[in-house]
Amino acid sequence: MKQFLLKLFTWWNGQTFGTQLWTWRFGELVGTDEQGNRYYRTTGGKIDPTLGFERRWVIYNGLAEASRVPPSWHGWLHHTVDVLPTEQAYTPREWEKSHVPNLTGTPAAYRPSGSTLASGQRPKATGDYQPWTPG
Numbered sequence: 449m450k451q452f453l454l455k456l457f458t459w460w461n462g463q464t465f466g467t468q469l470w471t472w473r474f475g476e477l478v479g480t481d482e483q484g485n486r487y488y489r490t491t492g493g494k495i496d497p498t499l500g501f502e503r504r505w506v507i508y509n510g511l512a513e514a515s516r517v518p519p520s521w522h523g524w525l526h527h528t529v530d531v532l533p534t535e536q537a538y539t540p541r542e543w544e545k546s547h548v549p550n551l552t553g554t555p556a557a558y559r560p561s562g563s564t565l566a567s568g569q570r571p572k573a574t575g576d577y578q579p580w581t582p583g
Contacts, residue, residue: 463507471507478533481518484509487525501527515550
């Protein structure tokens with residue numbers, strides 16, 4: 449029952465019931481990536497009359513986080529390239545890094561020095577700061 453309610457009312461835990469129904473009815477699986485995300489398009493690459501191009505979408509394996517889409521699939525999803533990454537040999541550039549999850553809002557988030565969240569206290573001013581005091 450809990451899984452049914454999660455699928456019905458939440459979008460961040462994978463696909464919703466509506467997305468599952470749409471995918472079953474109009475979608476065609478074109479591939480998966482190394483993280484288990486599944487990529488779909490409209491059946492047969494049919495052009496959507498309201499958009500003027502085919503619909504493409506991803507169903508995430510786990511939490512829906514857009515940074516989990518690899519560069520090869522990102523280009524296909526956004527109609528930058530029309531060739532599927534499964535149909536061509538994609539070689540990452542030397543400057544491309546492996547995926548790092550978005551840690552914003554978690555205890556492991558980046559907290560630069562000077563942030564009140566970094567140490568729990570505001571660091572002392574360096575001397576070039578004159579606090580305002582009411583007159």
